[in-house]
Amino acid sequence: MRKMIGALVILSLVSGMTVSAATTDVTNNKLLVIYSNNVNGETEPCG
Protein backbone atom coordinates (compact mmCIF):
# COMPACT_ATOMS: atom_id res chain seq x y z
CA MET A 1 0.00 0.00 0.00
CA ARG A 2 2.82 2.34 1.01
CA LYS A 3 4.60 1.50 -2.28
CA MET A 4 1.38 2.20 -4.20
CA ILE A 5 0.90 5.62 -2.60
CA GLY A 6 4.58 6.34 -3.14
CA ALA A 7 4.23 5.45 -6.84
CA LEU A 8 1.17 7.66 -7.16
CA VAL A 9 2.93 10.58 -5.49
CA ILE A 10 5.83 10.22 -7.91
CA LEU A 11 3.39 9.97 -10.81
CA SER A 12 1.57 13.09 -9.61
CA LEU A 13 4.84 14.99 -9.33
CA VAL A 14 5.69 13.98 -12.86
CA SER A 15 2.30 14.68 -14.38
CA GLY A 16 1.04 17.42 -12.07
CA MET A 17 -1.98 15.31 -10.91
CA THR A 18 -3.45 15.76 -7.46
CA VAL A 19 -3.50 12.58 -5.34
CA SER A 20 -5.62 11.92 -2.32
CA ALA A 21 -4.61 8.91 -0.23
CA ALA A 22 -7.15 9.60 2.47
CA THR A 23 -10.08 7.93 0.76
CA THR A 24 -8.41 4.65 -0.19
CA ASP A 25 -9.71 2.81 2.89
CA VAL A 26 -13.34 1.95 2.12
CA THR A 27 -13.93 0.50 5.59
CA ASN A 28 -13.14 3.87 7.17
CA ASN A 29 -16.78 4.60 7.94
CA LYS A 30 -17.81 1.12 8.97
CA LEU A 31 -18.17 -0.18 12.46
CA LEU A 32 -19.66 -3.21 14.07
CA VAL A 33 -21.84 -2.92 17.16
CA ILE A 34 -22.35 -6.24 18.92
CA TYR A 35 -24.82 -6.02 21.74
CA SER A 36 -26.96 -7.76 24.28
CA ASN A 37 -29.45 -6.78 26.94
CA ASN A 38 -31.60 -8.43 29.60
CA VAL A 39 -29.03 -11.16 30.18
CA ASN A 40 -30.35 -11.26 33.75
CA GLY A 41 -33.43 -13.14 32.58
CA GLU A 42 -31.42 -15.90 31.09
CA THR A 43 -30.79 -19.16 32.83
CA GLU A 44 -29.56 -22.44 31.58
CA PRO A 45 -32.59 -24.76 31.54
CA CYS A 46 -32.42 -26.27 35.01
CA GLY A 47 -33.45 -29.75 34.03
Place this chain on the structure above:
Amino acid sequence: LGGLSKKAYRFNKVLQAKDLPFLILDGGALLFKNTFITASQEVQAKITADGIVKAYNLIGYDAVGVSSRDLAGGIDFLLELASRSDFAWLSANIIDSNSNKPIFKPAVSMNIGARKAAVLGLTDTLHARSESLGPGFKLKSWQQTLPKVIEEMRSTHDFMILLTSVSEKTCREIARAHPEINLIIQAGGTSSNQSPLLLTDNTLLTRTGKQGKYIGIMEVDWQKGGKWDSGQEEKLIASRNEIDRLNWQITRHRNRLESKELHQKLENRRLEVNTEVKRLEQELRDRLTADVRPSSYKSQFIAMDISLPDQPTVLEIVNETNRLVNEAGENTASSEAVAGITGPIGKGFVGWTKCQKCHNKEASAWLNTRHATAFLTLIEKNQQFNLQCVPCHVTGIDNYDPAGALTIPRELQQVGCEACHGPGQNHLSNPTNSTRPVTEQICLSCHTEEQDDNFDFISDAPKSH
Protein backbone atom coordinates in the same frame (compact mmCIF):
# COMPACT_ATOMS: atom_id res chain seq x y z
CA LEU B 1 -26.06 -17.63 32.81
CA GLY B 2 -25.78 -20.81 30.78
CA GLY B 3 -25.86 -18.94 27.49
CA LEU B 4 -22.80 -16.78 28.22
CA SER B 5 -20.30 -19.33 26.93
CA LYS B 6 -22.34 -19.62 23.71
CA LYS B 7 -22.50 -15.84 23.40
CA ALA B 8 -18.72 -15.67 23.75
CA TYR B 9 -18.34 -18.29 21.02
CA ARG B 10 -20.65 -16.39 18.64
CA PHE B 11 -19.01 -13.04 19.35
CA ASN B 12 -15.62 -14.50 18.38
CA LYS B 13 -17.07 -15.99 15.18
CA VAL B 14 -18.68 -12.70 14.16
CA LEU B 15 -15.51 -10.75 14.82
CA GLN B 16 -13.43 -13.23 12.82
CA ALA B 17 -15.87 -13.08 9.90
CA LYS B 18 -16.08 -9.28 9.79
CA ASP B 19 -12.78 -7.54 9.86
CA LEU B 20 -14.14 -4.24 11.13
CA PRO B 21 -13.59 -1.98 14.11
CA PHE B 22 -16.12 -2.98 16.74
CA LEU B 23 -17.77 -2.27 20.07
CA ILE B 24 -19.29 -4.85 22.42
CA LEU B 25 -22.09 -3.31 24.47
CA ASP B 26 -24.90 -4.27 26.78
CA GLY B 27 -28.02 -2.15 27.26
CA GLY B 28 -28.30 -3.22 30.90
CA ALA B 29 -30.32 -5.56 33.15
CA LEU B 30 -27.60 -8.17 33.21
CA LEU B 31 -27.15 -9.06 36.85
CA PHE B 32 -30.48 -9.82 38.50
CA LYS B 33 -33.82 -11.20 37.34
CA ASN B 34 -35.91 -8.60 39.17
CA THR B 35 -35.61 -5.16 40.63
CA PHE B 36 -35.42 -6.71 44.09
CA ILE B 37 -33.99 -9.85 45.68
CA THR B 38 -35.42 -11.45 48.79
CA ALA B 39 -33.27 -12.32 51.79
CA SER B 40 -33.36 -16.01 50.88
CA GLN B 41 -32.09 -15.32 47.35
CA GLU B 42 -29.43 -12.76 48.20
CA VAL B 43 -26.30 -14.89 48.61
CA GLN B 44 -26.89 -16.97 45.49
CA ALA B 45 -28.03 -14.03 43.36
CA LYS B 46 -24.86 -12.13 44.22
CA ILE B 47 -22.63 -15.12 43.38
CA THR B 48 -24.39 -15.30 40.00
CA ALA B 49 -23.92 -11.56 39.41
CA ASP B 50 -20.23 -11.93 40.21
CA GLY B 51 -19.96 -14.80 37.68
CA ILE B 52 -21.62 -12.67 34.99
CA VAL B 53 -19.09 -9.87 35.50
CA LYS B 54 -16.18 -12.34 35.28
CA ALA B 55 -17.62 -13.72 32.03
CA TYR B 56 -18.15 -10.21 30.61
CA ASN B 57 -14.52 -9.38 31.42
CA LEU B 58 -13.38 -12.40 29.43
CA ILE B 59 -15.73 -11.76 26.52
CA GLY B 60 -14.31 -8.25 26.28
CA TYR B 61 -17.36 -6.04 26.74
CA ASP B 62 -16.59 -2.35 26.35
CA ALA B 63 -19.50 -0.84 28.27
CA VAL B 64 -22.84 -1.70 29.86
CA GLY B 65 -25.78 0.42 31.00
CA VAL B 66 -26.87 0.41 34.65
CA SER B 67 -30.52 -0.65 34.80
CA SER B 68 -32.73 -0.65 37.89
CA ARG B 69 -32.43 -4.43 37.82
CA ASP B 70 -28.68 -4.18 38.20
CA LEU B 71 -29.25 -2.30 41.43
CA ALA B 72 -31.23 -5.08 43.11
CA GLY B 73 -28.19 -6.12 45.16
CA GLY B 74 -27.70 -2.58 46.45
CA ILE B 75 -25.63 0.25 45.05
CA ASP B 76 -22.58 -0.64 47.16
CA PHE B 77 -22.57 -4.14 45.77
CA LEU B 78 -22.73 -2.81 42.21
CA LEU B 79 -19.93 -0.33 42.89
CA GLU B 80 -17.82 -3.16 44.25
CA LEU B 81 -18.53 -5.24 41.12
CA ALA B 82 -17.78 -2.22 38.93
CA SER B 83 -14.37 -1.93 40.55
CA ARG B 84 -13.61 -5.45 39.30
CA SER B 85 -15.09 -4.89 35.84
CA ASP B 86 -12.82 -4.39 32.83
CA PHE B 87 -15.69 -2.57 31.11
CA ALA B 88 -17.47 0.66 31.98
CA TRP B 89 -20.74 0.77 33.92
CA LEU B 90 -22.60 3.80 32.62
CA SER B 91 -25.29 5.94 34.20
CA ALA B 92 -25.64 9.67 33.85
CA ASN B 93 -28.47 9.96 36.36
CA ILE B 94 -27.46 8.12 39.57
CA ILE B 95 -26.11 10.99 41.58
CA ASP B 96 -24.20 11.38 44.83
CA SER B 97 -26.40 13.62 46.99
CA ASN B 98 -23.45 15.35 48.63
CA SER B 99 -21.23 16.11 45.67
CA ASN B 100 -24.08 16.21 43.15
CA LYS B 101 -21.88 14.20 40.79
CA PRO B 102 -22.69 10.93 39.03
CA ILE B 103 -21.72 7.76 40.91
CA PHE B 104 -20.94 5.84 37.71
CA LYS B 105 -19.36 7.21 34.56
CA PRO B 106 -22.03 9.05 32.56
CA ALA B 107 -20.24 8.27 29.30
CA VAL B 108 -17.08 6.81 27.78
CA SER B 109 -15.20 7.77 24.70
CA MET B 110 -14.03 4.99 22.38
CA ASN B 111 -11.85 5.00 19.30
CA ILE B 112 -13.19 2.68 16.66
CA GLY B 113 -11.02 2.67 13.59
CA ALA B 114 -10.71 6.20 12.39
CA ARG B 115 -13.84 7.28 14.22
CA LYS B 116 -14.57 8.30 17.75
CA ALA B 117 -17.73 7.07 19.46
CA ALA B 118 -19.29 8.28 22.67
CA VAL B 119 -21.24 5.70 24.67
CA LEU B 120 -23.65 7.08 27.28
CA GLY B 121 -25.73 5.39 30.00
CA LEU B 122 -29.11 6.29 31.48
CA THR B 123 -30.90 4.37 34.24
CA ASP B 124 -34.68 3.90 34.19
CA THR B 125 -36.63 5.68 36.88
CA LEU B 126 -39.60 3.34 36.68
CA HIS B 127 -38.37 0.75 39.18
CA ALA B 128 -35.32 2.36 40.67
CA ARG B 129 -36.25 5.34 42.79
CA SER B 130 -34.10 7.61 44.85
CA GLU B 131 -35.35 6.07 48.11
CA SER B 132 -34.50 2.52 46.97
CA LEU B 133 -30.93 3.58 46.23
CA GLY B 134 -30.35 4.26 49.91
CA PRO B 135 -29.18 7.37 51.71
CA GLY B 136 -26.64 9.49 49.91
CA PHE B 137 -27.86 8.74 46.38
CA LYS B 138 -30.37 10.35 44.07
CA LEU B 139 -31.86 9.21 40.80
CA LYS B 140 -32.48 12.15 38.51
CA SER B 141 -34.53 12.37 35.35
CA TRP B 142 -32.98 12.27 31.86
CA GLN B 143 -33.93 15.93 31.35
CA GLN B 144 -31.84 16.92 34.38
CA THR B 145 -28.75 14.95 33.42
CA LEU B 146 -28.45 13.85 29.80
CA PRO B 147 -28.27 17.24 28.02
CA LYS B 148 -25.08 18.20 29.88
CA VAL B 149 -23.32 14.93 29.02
CA ILE B 150 -24.37 15.18 25.36
CA GLU B 151 -23.17 18.76 25.20
CA GLU B 152 -19.76 17.70 26.52
CA MET B 153 -19.36 14.92 23.94
CA ARG B 154 -21.09 16.16 20.81
CA SER B 155 -18.38 18.24 19.21
CA THR B 156 -15.58 15.73 19.73
CA HIS B 157 -17.33 12.52 18.66
CA ASP B 158 -18.55 11.13 15.35
CA PHE B 159 -21.11 8.70 16.68
CA MET B 160 -23.17 8.63 19.84
CA ILE B 161 -24.75 5.53 21.44
CA LEU B 162 -27.07 5.51 24.44
CA LEU B 163 -27.40 2.41 26.64
CA THR B 164 -30.60 2.69 28.61
CA SER B 165 -33.41 0.85 30.33
CA VAL B 166 -36.01 3.62 30.02
CA SER B 167 -39.24 2.89 28.14
CA GLU B 168 -39.62 3.14 24.37
CA LYS B 169 -41.81 6.20 24.91
CA THR B 170 -39.02 7.93 26.82
CA CYS B 171 -36.51 6.86 24.16
CA ARG B 172 -38.68 8.68 21.60
CA GLU B 173 -38.74 11.81 23.74
CA ILE B 174 -34.96 11.68 24.13
CA ALA B 175 -34.49 11.13 20.37
CA ARG B 176 -36.69 14.12 19.56
CA ALA B 177 -34.82 16.34 22.02
CA HIS B 178 -31.32 15.09 21.11
CA PRO B 179 -30.71 14.36 17.44
CA GLU B 180 -27.02 13.94 18.39
CA ILE B 181 -27.79 10.41 19.61
CA ASN B 182 -27.42 8.01 16.69
CA LEU B 183 -28.26 4.70 18.30
CA ILE B 184 -30.16 3.64 21.42
CA ILE B 185 -29.71 0.11 22.80
CA GLN B 186 -32.60 -0.49 25.13
CA ALA B 187 -32.83 -2.96 28.01
CA GLY B 188 -35.56 -3.63 30.50
CA GLY B 189 -38.85 -5.42 30.71
CA THR B 190 -39.11 -6.27 27.05
CA SER B 191 -40.01 -9.64 25.67
CA SER B 192 -39.10 -9.61 22.00
CA ASN B 193 -36.39 -8.55 19.58
CA GLN B 194 -36.87 -5.05 18.33
CA SER B 195 -35.55 -4.66 14.81
CA PRO B 196 -33.92 -1.26 14.51
CA LEU B 197 -36.68 1.29 14.65
CA LEU B 198 -36.11 4.75 13.29
CA LEU B 199 -37.30 7.09 16.05
CA THR B 200 -36.23 10.17 14.11
CA ASP B 201 -34.04 10.69 11.03
CA ASN B 202 -31.05 10.70 13.36
CA THR B 203 -31.82 8.07 15.96
CA LEU B 204 -32.29 4.31 15.72
CA LEU B 205 -33.60 2.18 18.58
CA THR B 206 -32.74 -1.50 18.92
CA ARG B 207 -32.88 -4.22 21.55
CA THR B 208 -32.61 -7.98 21.78
CA GLY B 209 -35.42 -9.85 23.42
CA LYS B 210 -36.40 -13.21 24.86
CA GLN B 211 -34.56 -12.71 28.09
CA GLY B 212 -31.06 -12.46 26.79
CA LYS B 213 -31.21 -15.43 24.46
CA TYR B 214 -30.20 -13.39 21.44
CA ILE B 215 -27.28 -11.23 20.50
CA GLY B 216 -27.68 -8.29 18.18
CA ILE B 217 -25.20 -7.51 15.43
CA MET B 218 -25.33 -4.16 13.70
CA GLU B 219 -22.98 -3.27 10.88
CA VAL B 220 -23.03 0.47 10.52
CA ASP B 221 -21.81 2.51 7.58
CA TRP B 222 -21.68 5.89 9.24
CA GLN B 223 -21.43 9.15 7.32
CA LYS B 224 -20.40 11.95 9.61
CA GLY B 225 -23.20 14.42 10.01
CA GLY B 226 -25.52 12.25 7.94
CA LYS B 227 -28.94 10.99 8.83
CA TRP B 228 -30.03 7.36 8.75
CA ASP B 229 -31.35 6.08 5.48
CA SER B 230 -35.03 5.74 6.30
CA GLY B 231 -35.72 3.36 3.45
CA GLN B 232 -37.34 5.91 1.08
CA GLU B 233 -36.65 3.74 -1.98
CA GLU B 234 -38.51 0.78 -0.47
CA LYS B 235 -41.37 3.02 0.65
CA LEU B 236 -41.61 4.52 -2.82
CA ILE B 237 -41.81 1.10 -4.47
CA ALA B 238 -44.49 0.00 -1.97
CA SER B 239 -46.52 3.19 -2.54
CA ARG B 240 -46.35 2.85 -6.33
CA ASN B 241 -47.49 -0.76 -6.03
CA GLU B 242 -50.39 0.36 -3.90
CA ILE B 243 -51.43 2.90 -6.52
CA ASP B 244 -51.44 0.11 -9.13
CA ARG B 245 -53.71 -1.97 -6.92
CA LEU B 246 -55.99 1.01 -6.23
CA ASN B 247 -56.25 1.84 -9.95
CA TRP B 248 -57.37 -1.69 -10.67
CA GLN B 249 -59.94 -1.67 -7.85
CA ILE B 250 -61.27 1.76 -8.82
CA THR B 251 -61.83 0.64 -12.42
CA ARG B 252 -63.61 -2.43 -11.16
CA HIS B 253 -65.98 -0.54 -8.87
CA ARG B 254 -66.48 2.60 -10.99
CA ASN B 255 -69.64 1.52 -12.74
CA ARG B 256 -71.25 -0.38 -9.96
CA LEU B 257 -73.95 1.61 -8.23
CA GLU B 258 -73.87 -0.41 -5.01
CA SER B 259 -70.11 0.21 -4.69
CA LYS B 260 -70.36 3.99 -4.78
CA GLU B 261 -69.27 4.42 -1.19
CA LEU B 262 -66.37 2.01 -1.60
CA HIS B 263 -65.41 3.72 -4.84
CA GLN B 264 -65.13 7.04 -3.02
CA LYS B 265 -63.01 5.47 -0.29
CA LEU B 266 -60.62 4.07 -2.89
CA GLU B 267 -60.40 7.44 -4.63
CA ASN B 268 -59.54 9.13 -1.34
CA ARG B 269 -56.88 6.57 -0.58
CA ARG B 270 -55.35 6.98 -4.05
CA LEU B 271 -55.12 10.71 -3.42
CA GLU B 272 -53.31 10.10 -0.12
CA VAL B 273 -50.83 7.64 -1.64
CA ASN B 274 -50.17 9.94 -4.58
CA THR B 275 -49.23 12.73 -2.18
CA GLU B 276 -46.91 10.31 -0.35
CA VAL B 277 -45.27 9.27 -3.63
CA LYS B 278 -44.61 12.90 -4.57
CA ARG B 279 -43.10 13.56 -1.11
CA LEU B 280 -40.80 10.54 -1.32
CA GLU B 281 -39.72 11.41 -4.86
CA GLN B 282 -38.80 14.90 -3.69
CA GLU B 283 -36.85 13.50 -0.71
CA LEU B 284 -34.86 11.24 -3.01
CA ARG B 285 -34.15 14.10 -5.43
CA ASP B 286 -32.96 16.22 -2.48
CA ARG B 287 -30.67 13.44 -1.39
CA LEU B 288 -28.96 13.32 -4.77
CA THR B 289 -28.03 16.96 -4.48
CA ALA B 290 -27.12 16.89 -0.78
CA ASP B 291 -23.49 17.08 0.33
CA VAL B 292 -23.80 14.13 2.70
CA ARG B 293 -25.20 10.75 1.79
CA PRO B 294 -27.26 8.94 4.44
CA SER B 295 -25.77 6.47 6.87
CA SER B 296 -26.91 2.88 6.56
CA TYR B 297 -26.87 -0.30 8.59
CA LYS B 298 -27.38 -4.03 8.41
CA SER B 299 -28.90 -5.66 11.43
CA GLN B 300 -29.37 -9.23 12.59
CA PHE B 301 -30.26 -11.16 15.72
CA ILE B 302 -28.58 -14.47 16.51
CA ALA B 303 -30.32 -16.94 18.80
CA MET B 304 -28.24 -18.70 21.44
CA ASP B 305 -29.31 -22.16 20.43
CA ILE B 306 -28.48 -25.03 22.78
CA SER B 307 -26.57 -26.76 19.95
CA LEU B 308 -24.02 -23.93 19.66
CA PRO B 309 -20.53 -24.77 20.94
CA ASP B 310 -19.31 -23.19 24.18
CA GLN B 311 -16.30 -20.93 24.53
CA PRO B 312 -14.19 -23.04 26.96
CA THR B 313 -12.87 -20.37 29.35
CA VAL B 314 -16.27 -18.70 29.74
CA LEU B 315 -17.84 -22.13 30.22
CA GLU B 316 -15.41 -22.73 33.08
CA ILE B 317 -16.66 -19.55 34.76
CA VAL B 318 -20.29 -20.57 34.23
CA ASN B 319 -19.67 -24.03 35.73
CA GLU B 320 -17.70 -22.65 38.66
CA THR B 321 -20.44 -20.07 39.36
CA ASN B 322 -23.11 -22.79 39.33
CA ARG B 323 -20.99 -24.87 41.70
CA LEU B 324 -20.57 -21.96 44.11
CA VAL B 325 -24.31 -21.19 43.98
CA ASN B 326 -25.20 -24.76 44.87
CA GLU B 327 -22.59 -24.90 47.61
CA ALA B 328 -23.97 -21.69 49.17
CA GLY B 329 -27.47 -23.16 49.04
CA GLU B 330 -26.30 -26.35 50.70
CA ASN B 331 -24.74 -24.38 53.55
CA THR B 332 -27.97 -22.40 54.00
CA ALA B 333 -29.98 -25.63 53.92
CA SER B 334 -27.91 -27.05 56.79
CA SER B 335 -28.42 -23.99 58.97
CA GLU B 336 -32.13 -23.82 58.08
CA ALA B 337 -32.52 -27.49 59.03
CA VAL B 338 -30.87 -26.80 62.39
CA ALA B 339 -33.24 -23.86 62.86
CA GLY B 340 -36.20 -26.18 62.23
CA ILE B 341 -37.36 -24.63 58.93
CA THR B 342 -39.38 -27.24 57.06
CA GLY B 343 -40.38 -25.79 53.72
CA PRO B 344 -44.06 -25.56 52.92
CA ILE B 345 -45.07 -28.16 55.51
CA GLY B 346 -47.79 -26.66 57.66
CA LYS B 347 -49.06 -24.50 54.79
CA GLY B 348 -51.63 -27.09 53.74
CA PHE B 349 -49.42 -29.22 51.48
CA VAL B 350 -49.69 -32.96 52.09
CA GLY B 351 -47.62 -34.64 49.35
CA TRP B 352 -48.66 -36.79 46.38
CA THR B 353 -48.82 -40.13 48.25
CA LYS B 354 -51.85 -38.83 50.20
CA CYS B 355 -53.63 -37.95 46.94
CA GLN B 356 -52.81 -41.35 45.49
CA LYS B 357 -55.03 -43.13 48.05
CA CYS B 358 -58.20 -41.95 46.26
CA HIS B 359 -56.78 -40.88 42.87
CA ASN B 360 -54.66 -43.90 42.09
CA LYS B 361 -55.28 -43.83 38.31
CA GLU B 362 -54.11 -40.21 38.02
CA ALA B 363 -51.16 -40.74 40.37
CA SER B 364 -50.01 -43.80 38.40
CA ALA B 365 -50.14 -41.86 35.14
CA TRP B 366 -48.32 -38.92 36.76
CA LEU B 367 -45.50 -41.23 37.90
CA ASN B 368 -44.63 -41.74 34.24
CA THR B 369 -44.32 -38.02 33.54
CA ARG B 370 -41.25 -35.78 33.87
CA HIS B 371 -43.05 -33.89 36.64
CA ALA B 372 -42.53 -36.95 38.87
CA THR B 373 -38.74 -36.83 38.47
CA ALA B 374 -38.31 -33.07 38.24
CA PHE B 375 -36.18 -32.79 41.37
CA LEU B 376 -34.03 -35.74 40.35
CA THR B 377 -32.81 -33.81 37.30
CA LEU B 378 -31.49 -31.10 39.61
CA ILE B 379 -29.66 -33.64 41.77
CA GLU B 380 -28.06 -35.07 38.62
CA LYS B 381 -26.84 -31.58 37.68
CA ASN B 382 -25.79 -30.81 41.24
CA GLN B 383 -28.17 -27.85 41.30
CA GLN B 384 -30.60 -29.11 43.95
CA PHE B 385 -29.75 -26.17 46.22
CA ASN B 386 -29.96 -23.51 43.50
CA LEU B 387 -32.92 -21.31 44.43
CA GLN B 388 -33.19 -20.14 40.86
CA CYS B 389 -34.07 -23.69 39.85
CA VAL B 390 -35.65 -25.40 42.86
CA PRO B 391 -39.09 -23.64 42.99
CA CYS B 392 -40.15 -25.13 39.64
CA HIS B 393 -38.84 -28.61 40.43
CA VAL B 394 -40.73 -29.09 43.70
CA THR B 395 -44.20 -28.57 45.14
CA GLY B 396 -45.39 -25.63 47.22
CA ILE B 397 -42.60 -23.05 46.74
CA ASP B 398 -43.17 -19.52 45.49
CA ASN B 399 -40.95 -18.55 42.54
CA TYR B 400 -40.58 -15.00 43.76
CA ASP B 401 -39.88 -15.75 47.40
CA PRO B 402 -38.47 -19.24 47.56
CA ALA B 403 -38.08 -19.28 51.35
CA GLY B 404 -38.10 -22.86 52.63
CA ALA B 405 -37.15 -24.35 49.24
CA LEU B 406 -33.86 -25.66 50.55
CA THR B 407 -35.44 -27.80 53.25
CA ILE B 408 -38.19 -29.22 51.07
CA PRO B 409 -39.34 -32.58 52.50
CA ARG B 410 -39.03 -35.71 50.40
CA GLU B 411 -42.76 -36.03 49.67
CA LEU B 412 -42.73 -32.61 47.97
CA GLN B 413 -39.48 -33.14 46.05
CA GLN B 414 -41.08 -33.26 42.61
CA VAL B 415 -43.80 -31.36 40.73
CA GLY B 416 -46.64 -33.18 42.48
CA CYS B 417 -50.44 -32.95 42.35
CA GLU B 418 -50.50 -29.88 44.62
CA ALA B 419 -48.12 -27.88 42.41
CA CYS B 420 -51.05 -27.43 40.02
CA HIS B 421 -54.14 -28.20 42.15
CA GLY B 422 -53.00 -26.23 45.20
CA PRO B 423 -52.59 -27.32 48.84
CA GLY B 424 -54.55 -30.53 49.45
CA GLN B 425 -55.10 -30.43 53.23
CA ASN B 426 -58.67 -29.05 53.05
CA HIS B 427 -59.69 -31.50 50.36
CA LEU B 428 -58.11 -34.35 52.31
CA SER B 429 -59.99 -33.55 55.49
CA ASN B 430 -63.28 -33.20 53.61
CA PRO B 431 -63.44 -34.42 49.97
CA THR B 432 -66.36 -32.07 49.24
CA ASN B 433 -63.90 -29.17 49.56
CA SER B 434 -62.67 -28.95 46.01
CA THR B 435 -59.12 -28.09 45.09
CA ARG B 436 -58.34 -24.97 43.06
CA PRO B 437 -58.99 -25.06 39.31
CA VAL B 438 -55.88 -25.51 37.18
CA THR B 439 -55.42 -22.42 35.06
CA GLU B 440 -52.97 -21.61 32.29
CA GLN B 441 -51.41 -19.00 34.56
CA ILE B 442 -50.36 -21.67 37.05
CA CYS B 443 -48.54 -23.66 34.36
CA LEU B 444 -46.96 -20.57 32.85
CA SER B 445 -45.36 -19.60 36.14
CA CYS B 446 -42.82 -22.37 35.41
CA HIS B 447 -43.32 -23.14 31.72
CA THR B 448 -42.10 -19.67 30.86
CA GLU B 449 -41.12 -18.61 27.39
CA GLU B 450 -37.53 -18.73 28.56
CA GLN B 451 -37.64 -22.30 29.88
CA ASP B 452 -40.21 -23.86 27.57
CA ASP B 453 -41.20 -21.76 24.59
CA ASN B 454 -43.18 -24.65 23.04
CA PHE B 455 -45.63 -24.99 25.93
CA ASP B 456 -49.27 -25.06 24.91
CA PHE B 457 -51.78 -25.20 27.76
CA ILE B 458 -54.63 -26.86 25.82
CA SER B 459 -52.56 -29.74 24.50
CA ASP B 460 -49.88 -30.07 27.20
CA ALA B 461 -51.76 -29.66 30.49
CA PRO B 462 -53.78 -32.92 30.08
CA LYS B 463 -50.51 -34.82 29.66
CA SER B 464 -49.62 -34.27 33.32
CA HIS B 465 -51.65 -37.32 34.39
